[in-house]
Amino acid sequence: MSSEIVKGNNEKVIDLSEKMAANYDKLLDLFPENSKTGYDTEALPTIWLQKDEFNNLMVSTSNKAREFAQLAASLTGDELKEAQKNLIWSSCKACHDRFRMPH
């Protein structure tokens, strides 16, 4: 797949997905050792026990958000929704199921 993004009608979707990808890159640094407790956190302690796995999920979510941004250039309607479900929502759930308190 070309890394060049062709912007079509879905310009907003593409922009937001790219921002999201960049945010997940930043989030990698936002769970330092000293943030394990306090701050009213819903983050589970397992994050710091399985930090590699947690970080991998962050990276993969970031990559998938980028992939989605590219797909959004050519998809519309149900196809776009399906791609969003597969690439975005499934990534949120994969991490929340394991690393976030039930809420």
Ligand code: HEC
């Ligand atoms: C790699 C792990 C991971 C991924 C991927 C992830 N989350 Fe989370 N999310 C967390 C953790 C951990 C918390 C709890 C953070 C806390 O309370 O400090 C959280 C909390 C949240 C919250 C509550 C924030 C708050 O202020 O309490 C929302 C909303 C949320 N996530 C949405 C999403 C969405 C939408 C996605 C996908 C686009 C996503 N998350 C992907 C780990 C993840």
